[in-house]
Amino acid sequence: MRIFKVVFVLLCALFSSCNQLKFKVEGRASSSLEREIEAKLKLLNKPAVKTIKSEDGDIIDCINIYKQHAFNHPALKYHTIQKVPDFLLDSHNSSTFQVFQTWQKSGSCPEGTVPIRRIRKEDLLRATSLELFGRKPPIHFINSTNTTNSNSHEFNGSNTYIPENRSQTYLFTVGYNYIGAEADINVWNPSVDLPNDYTTAQIWLLANNGPQFLQSVEAGWVVNPKLYGDKAARLFAYWTTDSYKSTGCFDVTCPGFVQTGQVSLGAALAHISSKRGQQYEINIGMFWDDSGNWWLRVGHNTPVGYWPAKLFGAAGLSHSAIAVEWGGQVYSPMVKKRPHTRTAMGSGESAENRWGSACFMRNLRIKDYSQQLKYPSHVNINAPEPYCYNILNEAKYGQEPILYFGGPGQAPPYCP
Template sequence: MFSLALGLFVFCVSAAEHHHVKAKTKRISLEVHKKLKLLNKRGVKTIKSEDGDIIDCVDIYKQPAFDHPALRNHKIQMRPSNHVQNDHNSSQLVSQIWQRSGSCPDGTIPIRRIRKQDLLRATSLENFGKKMPVHSSYSPTDDKGTVYINSTRVELGPQVNRSAAILLTTGYNYIGAQGDINIWTPRVESPDEFTTAQIWLKNGPGEAFESVESGWVVNPKVYGNGATRLFVYWTKDSYKSSGCFDLTCPGFVQTNKDIALGMVLGPVSSKMGPQYQTTFSITKEPSTGNWWVRIGQNVPVGYFPGELFYYLTRGAATLVEWGGEVFSSKVKQNHPHTATGMGSGDFASGKLGNACYVKQVRIIDYSKQLKYPEWVGTYSDEEYCYSALNYALSLAQEPVFYFGGPGRNPPYCP
């Protein structure tokens, strides 16, 4: 009799658990469906790329940016009014695999379709497409990212869940920056990690800074594989709650119908083989407060609207950075350290043909002239894991900034 009662009890518990799991699965499925409907705007044309990604050609006036409350009455600026005159011709043609399969019609923009499996890889639907936050609370022993530029102390803020190797300059009136960034495909060890090579323009307090960014990224969690992709990113609160990659949240306004954010970028460089690079540029228009992103031979992609920011809109950038970052919970004295590579996966000392580089480093101030920064400094969180080197063969030559590394390499970076 006891065994029968026990059996009935176990059956009832199992049935209850099954019902609970089924209800939870249904709820998650509904939430994912709702999120997909919000993210994926109806396109007038669909293009299936050879690499498996799908492009939707969406009416430029119906893109995700205009779901942002601050942009409900925003008027699209179709093209930048100011022209940035490159002082060199070293930028190479950027290509994307999807372009071989078709093109979007006038009046539309290409948007990489987000699929169910993309959302299910995220830690939560709210965090999809976002960087790990830079926490506002930290102990006195935490790395505050301190660097000296021409005897001026600069604190980058707490460097949490990230390791960087960067060239930087600080001032009060940077309305633009650019650089020719070498393109590679470094290894990413875990699906919840990613690595970038990029430009940042920042303003605001170290623990709540605003930033506009562009470059290339390898991010399996967001994009589904280890390919190198074009990206933009923004935040107004040091990644805590605002901003995202590309168009995965409202914000960035795209205007180019031929370049798709988040799509595979190429060709990529190889060790001691052909080297490929392209120019990444971010510039502000004082009349609108919009921060325009250009790539290649001065080709506008779109802009970060001034309505998104406070410091970057009312003023200019006070800090510009060029280089790479690895985002992982397995950095900063955590053993084993991540084996996710930065740049080419080689240290900066490898220089041309081995290490990733940024050439033709430039800033723009209110003189509206491209120029090499008056003062620069280099910074590396973990020099035995990822290094930074601003190198020139002679005083007569302009330096080339090299950066990167393999991450874990015992005994130096165990």
């Protein structure tokens, strides 16, 4: 009996020590994570001159334009904020577009500051990791001779990029020396199915700096609950210089994009289209200047800011784009698989349902060294999952084409 008691006491002591050690280890891990989160939040959220609380729950901080997160990028240490090019205020279309975000109902930022959506602790906790916060997953390449899809986009005539876990449905033009593109994009609020899914309607300007280093600047609207914490349609911008491997991010969640205007990237859009009802659009344009910067404009006279030339190195987008794409993208681990994700693209309706039901883009334009905005001479369409998400570029007699795209995702039996 005495031996049993001794063993029992020793085991209790051992387990007690183990539990204490476990709690100490977990405590240290938890404390370390907390410190990392606090450091990340401090890096992302600069001291505000003024704070605006939006009715949708967002907090918009008015940040001194010279103290924004962009300047934490090593290449921008001595960067001088660029003057808005005069041409950025010109447009082929004389109609007035009002860019209106929900937060703007609650106030405005003073001169010399820019409105930045505040990142919160819960935003970081939803991310796969602090390092990957705000980033798309990478894509991979295959040899173009191994694909039978003649509409796949090619770079350098030898490599085709294949979006990993993405389904993209788009109209594209390929050439040389595109220095701008724009479109009026119909705004919807499509459903998002799985926790990691997102859906966009956007424009891409693409180049490459080497065989497998895709460069891209992108903008449009997105529904991305993992990043933003809700299912609102939000204005977004994105960039990458290495096929989404380690550079670039959504909005200003990493250093790089220099904000100069009074539009807040990542903030919700106030006006959403309804089926067979009012249709809302935003004009999105991205344009290169003579210094190699890529400017983002929303509406026909509202510059948002720019991606500095130093982000792109000596090649690729520092000179021009070689392709432009207009359309939608759904990211999900369950695209091109069964069961397919139910995350919708566009309005969630198929392209053939057209105006008032399907998502559309119109007044598509490219700009080249002629300095003229014009509809591209040669276009093609790509819909790798046509039974899930499809596309229609419809041109009625005597009228310019209107691009329709989207779909519901999983819709048995065609998209099981």
